[in-house]
Structures are given as C-alpha cells and as structure tokens.
Amino acid sequence: MDRAAALPEWRANLATIAALMARAKNELLRVPGAAIPGVLAPTIFFLGLNGVFGALTQLNGFEVGAYESFVVPVSMLQGAGFTGAAAGVNLARDMEQGWVDRLLVSPAPRWVLLAGTVLSASARALIPATFVFAIALPLGAGWPGIDGLFVTYLMVAAMAAVAACWGSALALRFKSQSAAPLMQAGMMALVFTTTAYAPLALLQPWLRTVAEVNPVTEVIEAARQGFVGGVSWAGTWPGAVALLGLLVVLGAWALREMRRTAR
C-alpha cells in the first residue's frame, strides 16, 4: 500500500494499465483455445472470399493482379474487429461475475481501466493479423514492403482499439454477454460496408454511397496500399485521421458508460 501510495500518479496509472494487460495476456496463455475463433474467422473469410470472389479481378476497372493482395488487409482488419469486439464480450463477462465492480471501487481513474482493456485488444489483434498474413503470402498475396507492413499493422492495432471501445461501451450499457452479437455485427458492418470486396467504382451505387462516408474505407485503403502499390503519406494520413476520430468518439462513449456504471 505504502509503495503504491509513494508512486507518482502517472506511474501508478501505467502500472494499473500494465496489470490489466498482463491479466489479458494470462487469459490468452491459460485458455489458448479462446483465441482460436478470433484467428480462425478472419482466416476462413480470407480463404473463402478468395476462393469464391477471386474471379472479380477479371472485371474492367479492377486493376489489381491478385485478389489475395486486395483482400488480405481486409481480413487482417476484420480480425482486429473481432478481437476488439471480443474484448467487449470479456468485459461483459467480467461484469456478470462482479470483477468490474471491484475494479470500479479501486482508486484507479476510469480512463485507466478502459485503457487496459483497449490496449490489450490492440496487442492481441496482432495475432490473427500475423496468422492471416502468413497464410496469404504463400497463396499469392504481394509482399507489402516493410513500410507497407508497418502501416497495415498500425491500422490493425488502432482498429482493434476502436472495436474494443465499441465493445466496451456496449458491454457497459447492456451489462450482459447477450450483447455480443451486436458488438460483432457492428464491427462486421463497419469493415464490410467499404471497399472490402471491390474498388469503389465497382460497388453497387448504394454501397458506394455508404463506403464514401464510412471512415473505415480510408482505413482499409491505407492498410491495403502496400499490398497493391506503393506506400505514401497521402495514402496513409486519411486512414490515421479516420481511426483517431473513431477512437475519440467511441472512447468518449465507453468512458461515459463506465462513469455511468460507477454511479
């Protein structure tokens, strides 16, 4: 107690976040099977979309040689969405079991508790992303270059944080794992109502309109650029801004729900 009290506030906050991340890591190590669906789902989607819709590259206006290259960043981001939403499901489980109540009576600031969940999801999302990427390369996906890979992983980690904020806000609002489908479906809709399947010009008019206003389109384009061409600042910053905006909005919502829960 004395040692904790002696810590400056910022160090105590960092220690709390690290402890929450360590808890998430222990969960992963002790129940590795729990991570399998989060890894399998995007991998199956990658293989399935490629096998089923691979012929789309024959369409006029589809200027990418291999559909694998086009779709692999989508699956990596989908994995991030699943992982982030799963963090929300885990939080709902923790609420049902009373663990969150104990956290809320601790002197840790609310944002620190949320940051532990969100950053754990970001780190965890690198597992399905790496798995999908490792499968995609031998199947024909192009090498994105170190800079392209770095940008993709950055987008994946930030997308998982966005999904974790979304999942946490819903978990705190509904206080039940029954909200899990809403967490997953929300992320699925956000990722797929973009240029996930085909370039903007080839989308049906209604989806093109939705994709144009969906901020995740910019995220997918930024994550994809290394796989289908060169990486540029102009292709990266819109995705980064979109993720930052989503993080601010959804993070604020999750924090508000956490404060409301504490009251």
Added chain:
Amino acid sequence: MSGMATNLRVVRALGMRSIRQTFRRPQLMAPILVFPTLLLAVQTGGAGSAVDLPGFPPVQGFLQFMLAGAMMQSLMLAGNSGGIAFAVDIEMGFTDRLFAAPIPRFTIVLGRLAGTAALGLFSALWFLAIGLLFGAEIHSGVAGALIAVVLVTATAMAVGGIGAAIALRTGSASVVQGLFPLVLVVLFLSSAFFPLDLMIQPAKTIAEYNPFSFIAEGIRNPIIAEVDATDLLYALLAIAGIVVLSLVLSARALRHRLRVG
C-alpha cells in the same frame, strides 16, 4: 390419447420451447438472421458487378442469385444454434429431467429438430421477403418459392440433427459453438455464394463434390430459372444423405448420453 398423439404433443411442446428460446436470446437469433442479412447486403453491394463476368448464369441481378446463399448460411447457423441451445439444456440438467419423463427419448431430439426446422422455415420466408422487397423476382413464381422454402426447411432440420448429435455426444455448448467456423468453411467451399464455374481452385473442385452445393443449386434454381427436375433431385438426394448421417449420429449419441448420464 394414443401414443402417436402424445408423441406429437411432446414434439410440438419442445419445438415451441426451442423457438421461443431462440427469439428470446439475441445471441442465438443474431447468427440466424442478422449476420446472413448483413452479409447478403454487403456481398450484393460489393460483388454485384460479378454478374458481368463471362460465364455468370443469366440472372436478374446479383441479389436474386445470392438469396439461396443467404438462406443456406441462415439454415446452417440455425442448425448450429439449435445444437448450442440443446447443449445448454444438457449442461443445465433440463435434458436429464426430460430423460426421466415417461416419453420416448427420440421425441426429445425430434422436438429440438422441429424447432430448428421452424427457424429454417422462418429464415426462408425472411429472405424471400427481403428479395421481393428489394426487387428480386422469383422466376418460377409461387411454386418455385414453395420449393425453395421446403428445401430450406428440410435442410435446416437435417443440419440441426448433426448439431443435436454433437450436443448429445459432448454435452458442451462451447464445443458446439466451436463448430461455427466450420459452418463458414463448408459454405465457402460450396457454390452457395458464387457460380461453380467461376470459383478459384482448389475451392472449385471441393465445391463440385460438396453436398451443400447441390442443395444450394436446388434452392437457387427455382429463384433464377424455371424448375429443373435434375437440380431438384440432386438437392433432395443431398438432403436425404445428411438426414441419414444425422440420424445415425444422433442415435449413437443418444445411447451414449443415456449411458453416461
């Protein structure tokens, strides 16, 4: 009351319970309706230009083509959800109480499957309604729609039998839930979402032999063209094969469950 009438009452009561259970729990309902509807929308919007590919069968639009795929996805997830709910019943001891009741054991499984079949029927009607609402025509008219509905309902029951068998064998909801990705694999490796001739290898070769491809074609045929007796026959044979498999597995699993308690 005759034995047959009593059995029917049991099946109806358990079937109704299964349906109510699904509608009350969003985590069971979402995979049956929300995810397939969402995927139908994004696939139709995202890959809709595929109808311009050389070799794509003549269709009114990609939505018309995709309705069968959405129904297939929904019915398979209905079977999986039914299996999960059955496993939850086993975990919570509800099935043990049913086993102790003076009713034939097969009615317990059949009651669950009746519920799954009803959900299959509901999903077929749901996707037909969505198709009609968004402008897709049912090429073979009312008769074609009825054929699609019957095939979807029968397949849901057949697939539900496999889910029930696994639930009885393992008694674990998480194991049955773990089959969810397998459902997606089976679907992606069939012609549910795209014409067989335009699929990429090795998915194409696997899809050629996947019984769910025959069922998908059987459901799709009356929606996009005149009824083809050959497609219908292959679909019925594929469903019969899955029914036989699920009956054998369920009977064995039921014996196992009664032995281990």
